[in-house]
Amino acid sequence: MKAQVKWVGEEMFMGISESGHTVVMDANAGKLGPSPMENVLLSLGGCSSVDVVSILQKARQDVQDCVVELDGTRVDTVPRLFSDIHLHFVITGNDVSEKHVERAVALSADKYCSVALMLNKGVSITHDFEIKKPA
Structure with missing residues (x-):
């Protein structure tokens, strides 16, 4: 199983699963997505x-x-x-x-x-x- 996480700015990251699904993660207290x-x-x-x-x-x-x-x-x-x-x-x-x-x-x-x-x-x-x- 493989995945990729890409930094998209400030404390936001986009996770892309091997199956092609995207999850936005926000390390800034989860304001724009889950941490x-x-x-x-x-x-x-x-x-x-x-x-x-x-x-x-x-x-x-x-x-x-x-x-x-x-x-x-x-x-x-x-x-x-x-x-x-x-x-x-x-x-x-x-x-x-x-x-x-x-x-x-x-x-x-x-x-x-x-x-x-x-x-x-x-x-x-x-x-x-x-x-x-x-x-």
């Missing part, structure tokens, strides 16, 4: 969500929506690494089994999400979930 560290959180949330939805669908759960809320804590010293990240999954569907959601979240965290597995080496990652019925 690189915000992108790390987004990547973790995206990777985990893909796993959770896929696992639940394979278990024939009626999942209609999946939102993951991420809360990252960074250390106060430079480099400002993440020390802790918490993922809160909100799963919406009819008759979704708590057992299946718990299993899907655990499998993503412990076995399938490559972003989580990379970050786990230096970051404490926790997760929980709630299940909602559709409105």
